Amino acid sequence: MREIIAAALRRRRTSALIAPAVGFGAGLLSQWADSAGGAAGLLTLVAPVLLLVLLFRDLVRRPGTAELRIDETARAFFSPPDRALGYPPILCGWLAFMAVDSGHRAADDPLRWALVTAYVVLGVAIATGHWRRMPFVALTPAGVTCGAPRPVAVVPWEALGAEAPVGPGAAGRYLRLPVTRPELIRRVGRGLRPGVFVPVRELTVAPALLAAAIQHYATHPRHRAAIGTTAEYARLRHALGGAPQHAA
Known part of the structure; x- marks a missing residue:
């Protein structure tokens, strides 16, 4: 059971790191596409559409169908999490994208910078919870x-x-x-x-x-x-x- 928990936790923490990095990169790509103009501007739609698709897939995900597992050493019947990518890392990726994209457009607008701060704080809070448990x-x-x-x-x-x-x-x-x-x-x-x-x-x-x-x-x-x-x-x-x- 300990090995299964450790492996599942590694997968979870990997997604907690990769998803915000992907969102951050998508935000930078959005800035480049916005400055390039023309057809390149369509790239700004790719990240949010992809994130929405992943979120929808998580919402319609069906419950598990397996048996409980047995650990005779720990004297427990248990069930680990499945391998599907859940909504917390997806949401963190979207928040990272929005923070970069909004920061690019903020200029000297304090309200926009407050929004960027909110994206960052919320993303860090969700990623921390996803990392710990x-x-x-x-x-x-x-x-x-x-x-x-x-x-x-x-x-x-x-x-x-x-x-x-x-x-x-x-x-x-x-x-x-x-x-x-x-x-x-x-x-x-x-x-x-x-x-x-x-x-x-x-x-x-x-x-x-x-x-x-x-x-x-x-x-x-x-x-x-x-x-x-x-x-x-x-x-x-x-x-x-x-x-x-x-x-x-």
């Missing part, structure tokens, strides 16, 4: 862990109710865990949040399987101690009415 979920004998490499939230089984986690529709991005005892949850970060959300559309696991597994262990305490073993995963899938596939 990634979507991840793990079921352990103790509970549900969300986020990696450092957990965003650790939810003990005792904090969950008997209801199944639900999301905003079949194509939703998140599953909301049925928290009944929020005082037991350990969180990282500031602010008070009313619930715990798992970003399932960015994970490889099928959302329905993850929701059913969480509900099963929330309502069957006697099976929790065996979580993370191959035998227990086979028993879980049989109990849920399916046969395990790709559970490596």
Whole structure:
């Protein structure tokens, strides 16, 4: 599991560096095309159109379909993020493009420079969050862990109710865990949040399987101690009415 987290984090951090660099380069290209005039001016449309296409592809991306993976050493069933390029680096690339392009046109206009500053600050904030954490979920004998490499939230089984986690529709991005005892949850970060959300559309696991597994262990305490073993995963899938596939 550690190797998978490390590899996924490297991919995520690479995209956090490359996307703004591409946006910055596209902004410089836009300046050149604008000064060249004529047909070259059409190049200024390439970057924003490409970014919009990538954003749309991310919005219509379907949830995962894979099984939970098994790590017997860490005693966990887990799901890493998929390999698709998500919207944060795409958005950072667009903000870098807009900052360069707007700075080129700002001249002595303080309002435009304020806009450039806003693009830069927002882009850095998004890139920092993308660099530090990634979507991840793990079921352990103790509970549900969300986020990696450092957990965003650790939810003990005792904090969950008997209801199944639900999301905003079949194509939703998140599953909301049925928290009944929020005082037991350990969180990282500031602010008070009313619930715990798992970003399932960015994970490889099928959302329905993850929701059913969480509900099963929330309502069957006697099976929790065996979580993370191959035998227990086979028993879980049989109990849920399916046969395990790709559970490596």
